Amino acid sequence: MAPLNEEQLHQIRDERRDQIMGAAIKVFAHRGIAGTKMSMIAAEAGISHGLLYHYFKSxxxxxxxxxxxxxxxxxxxxxxxxxxxxxxxxxxxxxxxxxxxxxxxxxxxxxxxxxxxxxxxxxxxxxxxxxxxxxxxxxxxxxxxxxxxxxxxxxxxxxxxxxxxxxxxxxxxxxxxxxxxxxxxxxxxxxxxxxxxx
Amino acid sequence: MAPLNEEQLHQIRDERRDQIMGAAIKVFAHRGIAGTKMSMIAAEAGISHGLLYHYFKSxxxxxxxxxxxxxxxxxxxxxxxxxxxxxxxxxxxxxxxxxxxxxxxxxxxxxxxxxxxxxxxxxxxxxxxxxxxxxxxxxxxxxxxxxxxxxxxxxxxxxxxxxxxxxxxxxxxxxxxxxxxxxxxxxxxxxxxxxxxx
Amino acid sequence: MAPLNEEQLHQIRDERRDQIMGAAIKVFAHRGIAGTKMSMIAAEAGISHGLLYHYFKSxxxxxxxxxxxxxxxxxxxxxxxxxxxxxxxxxxxxxxxxxxxxxxxxxxxxxxxxxxxxxxxxxxxxxxxxxxxxxxxxxxxxxxxxxxxxxxxxxxxxxxxxxxxxxxxxxxxxxxxxxxxxxxxxxxxxxxxxxxxx
Amino acid sequence: MAPLNEEQLHQIRDERRDQIMGAAIKVFAHRGIAGTKMSMIAAEAGISHGLLYHYFKSxxxxxxxxxxxxxxxxxxxxxxxxxxxxxxxxxxxxxxxxxxxxxxxxxxxxxxxxxxxxxxxxxxxxxxxxxxxxxxxxxxxxxxxxxxxxxxxxxxxxxxxxxxxxxxxxxxxxxxxxxxxxxxxxxxxxxxxxxxxx
DNA sequence: GATGAATGAGCATTCATTCAT
DNA sequence: AATGAATGAATGCTCATTCAT
The missing domain is CATH 1.10.357.10 (Tetracycline Repressor, domain 2)
Structure with missing residues (x-):
């Protein structure tokens, strides 16, 4: 049924998560917790902010x-x-x-x-x-x-x-x-x- | 009855400024630049946020x-x-x-x-x-x-x-x-x- | 082996539509028009939200x-x-x-x-x-x-x-x-x- | 100290609260809970949405x-x-x-x-x-x-x-x-x- | 000088919708 | 047909700043 198999999906998800976390730590470290905007993280990771919330609830x-x-x-x-x-x-x-x-x-x-x-x-x-x-x-x-x-x-x-x-x-x-x-x-x-x- | 003279006014003004700056550095140091809200500084200094803007433009x-x-x-x-x-x-x-x-x-x-x-x-x-x-x-x-x-x-x-x-x-x-x-x-x-x- | 014929496909399609509409009316009635999210309807119908859009344009x-x-x-x-x-x-x-x-x-x-x-x-x-x-x-x-x-x-x-x-x-x-x-x-x-x- | 006396301030606050609640019930009743946007209430009350949050936390x-x-x-x-x-x-x-x-x-x-x-x-x-x-x-x-x-x-x-x-x-x-x-x-x-x- | 009501730009988050697979 | 990753417009809410009193 699934158009992408379990494994491919899983891999995409893992890659994205790493990509986001890598971007996030960079921005958090430089701009502080309050100074970091989700849009900055999204931009740094090269994705839309919507997708950010697909991977992290908040x-x-x-x-x-x-x-x-x-x-x-x-x-x-x-x-x-x-x-x-x-x-x-x-x-x-x-x-x-x-x-x-x-x-x-x-x-x-x-x-x-x-x-x-x-x-x-x-x-x-x-x-x-x-x-x-x-x-x-x-x-x-x-x-x-x-x-x-x-x-x-x-x-x-x-x-x-x-x-x-x-x-x-x-x-x-x-x-x-x-x-x-x-x-x-x-x-x-x-x-x-x-x-x-x- | 006599209004405060020039010098007294000046002194009050300076005291207020010090009071505000003392409050501000405490808050900035603890919460970071972006994490510090003007209202926090006003609260820490015990004044209204409106007054803050009399002493500091921004x-x-x-x-x-x-x-x-x-x-x-x-x-x-x-x-x-x-x-x-x-x-x-x-x-x-x-x-x-x-x-x-x-x-x-x-x-x-x-x-x-x-x-x-x-x-x-x-x-x-x-x-x-x-x-x-x-x-x-x-x-x-x-x-x-x-x-x-x-x-x-x-x-x-x-x-x-x-x-x-x-x-x-x-x-x-x-x-x-x-x-x-x-x-x-x-x-x-x-x-x-x-x-x-x- | 033989692919489903026209009619069978049609029937599946109709069943799906009914299934979705049944789910949708339940959710709409309980949560109001604005309170109903497409994802809720998809969940209630047991399908992905992507599929919803195959059956209803919006x-x-x-x-x-x-x-x-x-x-x-x-x-x-x-x-x-x-x-x-x-x-x-x-x-x-x-x-x-x-x-x-x-x-x-x-x-x-x-x-x-x-x-x-x-x-x-x-x-x-x-x-x-x-x-x-x-x-x-x-x-x-x-x-x-x-x-x-x-x-x-x-x-x-x-x-x-x-x-x-x-x-x-x-x-x-x-x-x-x-x-x-x-x-x-x-x-x-x-x-x-x-x-x-x- | 206060430029407006206690009572005047209180009166303004009470009036505004009533004004907002009057607007809110109208909008909630017509559009449902989820369908009511804070901006609609603000518009109905003729104030900015910022002020809404001055009077009601959420x-x-x-x-x-x-x-x-x-x-x-x-x-x-x-x-x-x-x-x-x-x-x-x-x-x-x-x-x-x-x-x-x-x-x-x-x-x-x-x-x-x-x-x-x-x-x-x-x-x-x-x-x-x-x-x-x-x-x-x-x-x-x-x-x-x-x-x-x-x-x-x-x-x-x-x-x-x-x-x-x-x-x-x-x-x-x-x-x-x-x-x-x-x-x-x-x-x-x-x-x-x-x-x-x- | 002093207050707090008022505004609006900006940010976190949600959700309808699209699309590659 | 079916899935879920991806996007971005819209919404709740915050906060710097202004202003009448």
Missing amino acids: KEELLTKLVEEAMAGAEDAISSIYRLPGTPLEKIRAFSMEMLDESGAPYFMLIHQVRTSDGVPEKVKELIAHYNMDRFIEYMLPLFVEGQQAGEILPGDPAELISAYLSVLSALMVLNVQALGGYRMPKVDMLLRMIACL | KEELLTKLVEEAMAGAEDAISSIYRLPGTPLEKIRAFSMEMLDESGAPYFMLIHQVRTSDGVPEKVKELIAHYNMDRFIEYMLPLFVEGQQAGEILPGDPAELISAYLSVLSALMVLNVQALGGYRMPKVDMLLRMIACL | KEELLTKLVEEAMAGAEDAISSIYRLPGTPLEKIRAFSMEMLDESGAPYFMLIHQVRTSDGVPEKVKELIAHYNMDRFIEYMLPLFVEGQQAGEILPGDPAELISAYLSVLSALMVLNVQALGGYRMPKVDMLLRMIACL | KEELLTKLVEEAMAGAEDAISSIYRLPGTPLEKIRAFSMEMLDESGAPYFMLIHQVRTSDGVPEKVKELIAHYNMDRFIEYMLPLFVEGQQAGEILPGDPAELISAYLSVLSALMVLNVQALGGYRMPKVDMLLRMIACL
Whole structure:
């Protein structure tokens, strides 16, 4: 009966969804939640605004899906650190470079926008609440302890070290999206001095 | 009975303007440029929205004035560094603590909002363009050179050191406005490790 | 293997049309003209909205066809009165019971919706204009006169009697579609008291 | 401080509200709930649609207020029956004439629209549920019983008599708003034959 | 100076309709 | 014939701005 088979339809839908979400994160990150108009997203994705609503019931749903994806991505990024080669400090170094290479910046930017915007729906705020730095600290704790035992990383409360270091990384990512205003991204080795034994 | 004289009227006017600008920066910083409604500012300032327009011709003018103030304030903050006591590194340390104590955060936040928002009027963008980090680097250059000569600060291109360090400071200020999400502001001494000889 | 012949295709087509019109009148009657979305009709009929447009060029055409059918049906119902058994009053009694048994209510409801909705296309309004009560009065006139001569029906202008009585019948049908709000359909004998000699 | 005093402002607001509600009930009654656009109400009231939202937060709120008013009005109308002069049947006669004189028709029409439209917000539906005919039956019960004892009104369950009679009255009001299609409002005396001893 | 009623441009969302498959 | 992706006009609602008082 169906003129296009199930699979073709599914593929179209998936492609469109990705296309829209890609456009949306770009616009949200740059213009803020309230500053982003659905028509901008549609234009960026090259479709009509009507079609946008065929795929996402509302601006809120689109934002929610984006945040969910961002959080899953962040978790992925952090958890990948153990698969990197070398000593703990080398792993952290490689991880830091990956973070700062800007490809994930829109996601961090989006989360920052959500976090600092008061006009965001409660549901999205809740999602973000789970994206607590504590989860990431837990992930990295064994690595930092190992580094401290190896004499590579500064002594002291490792949770505090991690939190401070990740805060700086996150902050730089948020700030640097557009490399405007003369900000210059610090070299990774400079950042590592904050936590490494020299 | 006698009507207020010229000067008194002027003073009331100035107070009102300050009151409004104080309210405005708070709201802008938290809700973003587009997310901030004139009525929110009026409510925050405790006046009618009609009165807002007696003091500022438009949202754009208010934003412009705010950005101008923010830029002047930033310049003040940076230039004050030479009036602080101690060695160059001690001056930088004191300056850093002042920056991070959050009192100036809304201004940095505002500037960040303006910088990363595409929907901001061109005129305001131009203002911001002047607020180039290069000016601040120039200000701090003698201090860093002095510190390097004293062996307190790492060798290497001082302009790059300053730029990187200020980027981190700015980034943390922007990120930290609400201290949400488990981010913990790093200790100043940890940040100083990025630039100091240990 | 052999493709369906002309006639079979035609029959399928007719069945589909009936299926759609049946769904449409239900939805129109319950939700009003403007409140009825094409997608609702498609869902009620169990087909895609795309297919709807294979059978009816537009919402307006569908509504028009429905109104035409409703009017033909009403005429049938009225004209059938002479085929009923018994004295004039008995015929009227049987006819009244048939009307009120609710099966034809959606049609009356639809006509009422069209009549009282200002947003209906002019073409449909014109159709309705023909469905004037005067036609029905003409139909029933001989019957009422006969009843008056037999002393069963009140004396006086028979056209006025008919008009009033049919108005009450129509009104009750329109009102009663959903039997909500505690309205209770009056017994037919009670209604007949309006026109009958007791 | 205030340029217009409290009272003047209040008066303006009240007038505007009445003006809007008057316009709204007219449009809702004629075009149905879904068929009524806020812009139509604004146009009917002779104001901008922006001002409409100054007075009523949403279409739903406006509809709710209208229904509340309609229900209060209906209760008033029914309860006023005891203040009419004459025997029970005479009271009922006077009451019926008042009902049918069309001034209250838009309210009945509105309630009918709400009752038969599926797209109406739940909150409004609940309001209507209270406007149950049972309440009105209770009101009129003593009057009908008195009429039966006086031999003016038919014997039998008075609640059923009332319910049936009020159903007919309501139905006629709903049907007759525009006196279209050749419907002719029956004379009150004809309607009274349904319940009166002759 | 101060207020809030009033306006209208702009944005989120819905829905009739078209069309490629 | 049948489906659902795609479009855009229309509608509810918000908000910057103006203005009478």
